[in-house]
Amino acid sequence: MKTYQMLVDGAWVAAESGRTLAVMNPATGEVMARVPEAAAADVDKAARAARRAFDEGWRDVTAQERGRILFRLAEQVRKDVKALAELETLNSGKPLVESEYDINDVATCFEYYGGLATKLHGEVLNVPDNAVSLALREPLGVAGQIIPWNYPLLMAAWKIAPALCAGCTVVLKPAEATPATAIALARILDAVSDLPKGVVNIITGDGPTVGAPLVAHPAVDKIAFTGSVEVGKRIMRSAADTLKKVSLELGGKSPNIFFADADFESAVDGALFGVFVNQGEVCSAGSRVLIQRPIYKKMLDAMVEKAKRIKLGSGMDPATKMGPLVSKEQMERVMRYQEIGRKEAKVASGGGRPREPELQKGYFVEPTIFYDVDNSATIAREEIFGPVMSVIPFDDEKDAIRIANDTPFGLAAAVWSRDIFKVFRVVRRLQAGIVWVNHMQPTYVEAPWGGYKMSGIGRELGPWGAEEYLQVKQVHVNLNEAPIAWY
Numbered sequence: 001m002k003t004y005q006m007l008v009d010g011a012w013v014a015a016e017s018g019r020t021l022a023v024m025n026p027a028t029g030e031v032m033a034r035v036p037e038a039a040a041a042d043v044d045k046a047a048r049a050a051r052r053a054f055d056e057g058w059r060d061v062t063a064q065e066r067g068r069i070l071f072r073l074a075e076q077v078r079k080d081v082k083a084l085a086e087l088e089t090l091n092s093g094k095p096l097v098e099s100e101y102d103i104n105d106v107a108t109c110f111e112y113y114g115g116l117a118t119k120l121h122g123e124v125l126n127v128p129d130n131a132v133s134l135a136l137r138e139p140l141g142v143a144g145q146i147i148p149w150n151y152p153l154l155m156a157a158w159k160i161a162p163a164l165c166a167g168c169t170v171v172l173k174p175a176e177a178t179p180a181t182a183i184a185l186a187r188i189l190d191a192v193s194d195l196p197k198g199v200v201n202i203i204t205g206d207g208p209t210v211g212a213p214l215v216a217h218p219a220v221d222k223i224a225f226t227g228s229v230e231v232g233k234r235i236m237r238s239a240a241d242t243l244k245k246v247s248l249e250l251g252g253k254s255p256n257i258f259f260a261d262a263d264f265e266s267a268v269d270g271a272l273f274g275v276f277v278n279q280g281e282v283c284s285a286g287s288r289v290l291i292q293r294p295i296y297k298k299m300l301d302a303m304v305e306k307a308k309r310i311k312l313g314s315g316m317d318p319a320t321k322m323g324p325l326v327s328k329e330q331m332e333r334v335m336r337y338q339e340i341g342r343k344e345a346k347v348a349s350g351g352g353r354p355r356e357p358e359l360q361k362g363y364f365v366e367p368t369i370f371y372d373v374d375n376s377a378t379i380a381r382e383e384i385f386g387p388v389m390s391v392i393p394f395d396d397e398k399d400a401i402r403i404a405n406d407t408p409f410g411l412a413a414a415v416w417s418r419d420i421f422k423v424f425r426v427v428r429r430l431q432a433g434i435v436w437v438n439h440m441q442p443t444y445v446e447a448p449w450g451g452y453k454m455s456g457i458g459r460e461l462g463p464w465g466a467e468e469y470l471q472v473k474q475v476h477v478n479l480n481e482a483p484i485a486w487y
């Protein structure tokens with residue numbers, strides 16, 4: 001079995017303590033590799049290396065060169081799609097076809113930010129004086145980045161690419177459960193990109209022992225985090241001590257709204273895909289399915305019929321449509337919600353673990369549909385992060401908007417209807433950072449990603465993503481040759 005090392009200051013190292021952590025294959029419940037179990041001393045080394053790399057060189061590397069590095073990375077990731085996708089599936093459980101999709105997106109993300117590097121510029125300001133006034137954009141410095149386990153390599157790309165594009169250096173901590181592809185990416189970085197040492201450091205370990213000291217470290221200027229609201233709040237509190245900039249992507253309880261005039265077949269598929277893709281381990285999962293009463297029963301029946309046919313299995317099997325959840329812990333968490341749901345609403349489909357003998361060792365749960373759910377129920381309010389759909393009926397447009405917005409979250413929403421006027425009335429009223437119309441989940445690096453309300457702070461992707469790693473410097477150039485003659 002492989003024991004990986006981590007990348008700190010341009011060197012492949014073990015944890016200072018020599019300790020390692022097991023990396024599991026969630027389809028079998030077996031250990032697939034081991035990684036260093038880093039701690040505060042390792043974080044300190046990585047943060048100092050990133051600081052040195054920034055202060056002593058990376059900040060002066062031209063945007064053109066940063067762009068070329070990102071393009072080289074993208075090219076190698078594209079060449080390695082198959083191998084990276086297999087590793088992603090083995091470690092996260094998701095079906096191979098979804099991993100391949102993710103890894104292609106990783107390459108696209110590096111390409112996008114490679115191109116953007118030379119398009120980030122400042123402004124010349126029209127001040128009322130004989131002067132040149134400039135607003136320059138400069139990199140923030142060292143970025144600490146903490147990512148989750150649901151899209152392991154894609155989340156790493158969403159963090160590393162804009163940071164390098166903006167001229168920052170990085171210390172990235174993958175989730176303890178899914179470090180495999182982040183380490184594989186570090187190998188690519190090391191091998192092909194000619195990145196100076198210390199510019200990207202990848203450090204493995206768990207949240208409290210690696211993430212927390214990274215957030216507190218004085219050499220780190222910014223924290224970018226994706227994960228739970230609870231940890232997001234903790235990060236914000238801790239970052240206050242050193243006044244770090246933070247960006248937080250914290251998930252949601254997104255409404256997927258179906259009006260009676262929606263295209264019926266697309267609606268059924270859109271509702272299922274919205275919450276069951278990636279085993280429901282999706283921050284923007286359309287986990288609250290709001291259906292207008294005239295089509296409520298018909299759509300529920302159609303969804304149940306299709307949901308019962310979703311094939312569970314190892315992500316490596318091409319027939320699999322839904323893999324295992326990422327960990328035993330996450331499986332048990334989702335099962336607790338299934339139990340709560342059975343008391344709060346009616347079960348239309350699933351509701352427990354699958355019974356097939358070959359699925360007993362892995363962390364599988366059934367795709368589950370609860371219906372007649374009240375929006376005040378726990379399963380309609382809390383993020384489950386698994387394949388659990390809560391179906392809620394609504395009367396009219398006003399009712400749909402009221403229910404949709406009645407949540408502490410505000411990451412995403414979707415509206416399905418053929419009436420463009422109604423659609424736009426609803427879109428304008430939805431409190432969500434991302435709104436899809438007649439679709440759910442397509443995500444593009446060109447478009448902003450982030451939430452309203454408790455779903456986070458800041459935006460990822462597009463130019464907004466790079467902006468999170470920049471700060472603005474005002475420069476005033478006096479063109480008056482005479483002294484100011486004030487005294």
Ligand code: NDP
Nearest residue numbers: 147148175176206207211212227228231250251283383385
């Ligand atoms: P967490 O928020 O705990 O994990 C996200 C990342 O934060 C991981 O890298 C984790 O490390 C790290 N972390 C944990 N504690 C700290 C800390 N004190 N300081 C710094 N970093 C820390 O999510 P969980 O994995 O526990 O999942 C629980 C729930 O969170 C899910 O069911 C889901 O509802 C939500 N979630 C939302 C995500 C999203 O995309 N918005 C993604 C993942 C989860 P490690 O895991 O190594 O301990």
